[in-house]
Amino acid sequence: MRILFVDGNPSAEDAVFGERLAAMEHGVAGHDVTRFCLRGKAIHSCIGCFACWMRTPGTCIFQDDHVELLRLFLKSDVAVFASPLIAGFYSALLKTAIDRVIPLVLPYIEFADGECRHPLRYGRAMPKMGFLYEPEEDTDEEDLRIVSTAFERFARNGHTRFLFSRPLSEDPEEVRHAIEHL
Numbered sequence: 350m351r352i353l354f355v356d357g358n359p360s361a362e363d364a365v366f367g368e369r370l371a372a373m374e375h376g377v378a379g380h381d382v383t384r385f386c387l388r389g390k391a392i393h394s395c396i397g398c399f400a401c402w403m404r405t406p407g408t409c410i411f412q413d414d415h416v417e418l419l420r421l422f423l424k425s426d427v428a429v430f431a432s433p434l435i436a437g438f439y440s441a442l443l444k445t446a447i448d449r450v451i452p453l454v455l456p457y458i459e460f461a462d463g464e465c466r467h468p469l470r471y472g473r474a475m476p477k478m479g480f481l482y483e484p485e486e487d488t489d490e491e492d493l494r495i496v497s498t499a500f501e502r503f504a505r506n507g508h509t510r511f512l513f514s515r516p517l518s519e520d521p522e523e524v525r526h527a528i529e530h531l
Contacts, residue, residue: 376521
């Protein structure tokens with residue numbers, strides 16, 4: 350199984366985050382594991398021009414490091430996003446990367462499972478998804494519900510499943526179990 354870890358931690362000084370994420374990666378040893386660290390990458394924010402749908406179908410006008418992330422994303426069976434919670438949500442760095450996934454769907458609308466969504470551009474569902482977070486001191490259940498709902502919607506619109514939302518401090522075996530028992 351190919352597992353992509355997308356590291357959305359904006360702080361290079363947060364050694365604990367990096368160590369815990371590395372433990373999660375080691376926890377799924379035996380699988381083809383890749384980490385894509387967003388920090389330090391040139392990834393432009395989506396400007397909502399929809400050129401990726403109309404002028405250059407499937408291709409963003411910004412040819413930056415996000416191209417590499419999309420390639421890895423499309424080749425993966427599972428994508429695990431990781432971020433500290435900042436003001437009750439995942440990092441702006443991770444939000445920017447997620448926003449730029451829009452070229453993977455078509456500009457048309459279809460009705461499925463009682464709601465409207467976009468068909469997939471390449472006919473293959475996006476990888477199953479998980480989210481690992483580092484809570485803030487004041488993180489509460491509502492923060493976790495909001496973040497989980499955002500990922501559930503992202504997965505649903507990608508025609509795939511959201512597997513889990515777990516703290517980085519959790520036992521890596523629990524995360525391995527969630528990934529392997531799809």
